[in-house]
Amino acid sequence: MPELPEVESVRAGVHEWTAGATITGAEVIDPRILGTTSRRHVDASAVDGFITAVTGRRIIAAERRGKFMWLTLGEGPSLAPELSLLVHLGMSGQLRVHRAEDEAHRHTRAALRLERGDESLDLRFVDQRIFGHLGVQPLVHAYGRLVPASATHIAADPLEASFDPESVVNQMALKRTAIKAALLDQTLVSGIGNIYADEALFRAGIHPLAIPARTRRSRLTAGLDSASSVMADALAVGGTSFDALYVNVNGESGYFDRALLVYGRSGQECVRCGGRIEKLTIGGRGTHFCPNCQRPPRYR
DNA sequence: GCAGGCACCTGATCGC
DNA sequence: TGCGATCAGGTGCCTG
Structure with missing residues (x-):
């Protein structure tokens, strides 16, 4: 994908x-x-x-x-x-x-x-x-x-020189939707899809249902930084591939699927705490997370 | 203005 | 074996 x-x-x-x-x-x-x-x-x-x-x-x-x-x-x-x-x-x-x-x-x-x-x-x-x-x-x-x-409605992505993370965090902090949905909003920050949104939130220890408007700015910044780094890591190995659906111009697949920590691993052990990876649906998208490493927000 | 839900689409998989 | 239902997901559009 x-x-x-x-x-x-x-x-x-x-x-x-x-x-x-x-x-x-x-x-x-x-x-x-x-x-x-x-x-x-x-x-x-x-x-x-x-x-x-x-x-x-x-x-x-x-x-x-x-x-x-x-x-x-x-x-x-x-x-x-x-x-x-x-x-x-x-x-x-x-x-x-x-x-x-x-x-x-x-x-x-x-x-x-x-x-x-x-x-x-x-x-x-x-x-x-x-x-x-x-x-x-x-x-x-x-x-x-x-x-x-x-x-024209697509915002700059984290790999662009014009990308301004502080501005993105400012806009994100106004959102009252789940942070998972905010990361997928291409008018806020572009390039993040379902796979890397899950991976970024896991790396940052943020529950996917956390509401940006009720989350500390430092946490939002951490989530955005995490998304940027997980995509940079994936780019270094040519991206992610689960099957023959994604290949580059030469017909070759990427290797980042071997480094995915939560996406597609519902029911399996968390690599960090040994707990069970769970799956829920946010905005119609399958969302994978560790309930131990990504504590639910207290205001839910 | 914002957030949520649905349609688009095909192939793999599952249950009957 | 064959059929129908379900699922996967990025984006645009519609609705509340």
């Missing part, structure tokens, strides 16, 4: 393989990939518009904010960024670089034909569950940099 470390691994690979390449053609195999998460059905004109918009443009760079990734596209000699090709991997999306003659994976939803020097490559978007999406959008300013128009 791609979260920030996984998306960053993919972005780095895509940048290495595609920066400077020209898009000579595109194919949309499943038009639903161009829709939004709630409106999957798009018409033929959207497919034609997508192909027309990207064909002939040059890829300047692969960029990322949180779990949103995009290719900045330019045209002509100036190569000033004009457009973005937004890519969200959703739950099961993969961006993979192939030789043009390679057989397509059965869940390939779209492909770009690229030329870079003498090389011809395919950049393929593979997505089993179609929770991911693609789209061509103008670039606009948000949180100190140019981002695709539909990502």
Whole structure:
């Protein structure tokens, strides 16, 4: 399940393989990939518009904010960024670089034909569950940099230079929802998904149902620091993988799943105290925690 | 404005 | 063996 470390691994690979390449053609195999998460059905004109918009443009760079990734596209000699090709991997999306003659994976939803020097490559978007999406959008300013128009509400992530943890803690301290839900709120801090939210709260010893507005600022800071460090650790080993659903551009899995301390371990012994890992649902998401190491808030 | 819940989607798994 | 129900989860949208 791609979260920030996984998306960053993919972005780095895509940048290495595609920066400077020209898009000579595109194919949309499943038009639903161009829709939004709630409106999957798009018409033929959207497919034609997508192909027309990207064909002939040059890829300047692969960029990322949180779990949103995009290719900045330019045209002509100036190569000033004009457009973005937004890519969200959703739950099961993969961006993979192939030789043009390679057989397509059965869940390939779209492909770009690229030329870079003498090389011809395919950049393929593979997505089993179609929770991911693609789209061509103008670039606009948000949180100190140019981002695709539909990502302006996404806050800076902990790996960005513009990330301001004090400001995030200030905003978080106003929230009256569970801290687990606050960490997943991409308008507060981006990039944290269900897996790393559970791991971060365990490392910081914070119960997932704690209310930020009733939690000491030092504890909120510790939780945020923990989220940043757990994602940095995961990035160092290429992210997390439980199965074949997440791989990088070369089709390789990450190894951080071997370091997960609570996620997916309900009913098993806590590595810290030997107690039993429990699971509950917060905001519709499975939440794993140790009731001994993460004491319930007294005000519950 | 804020918080919670649901839809989108497919494949694996489970129970009957 | 085959079928239906359930579960997993990121995001956008709707409702209270």
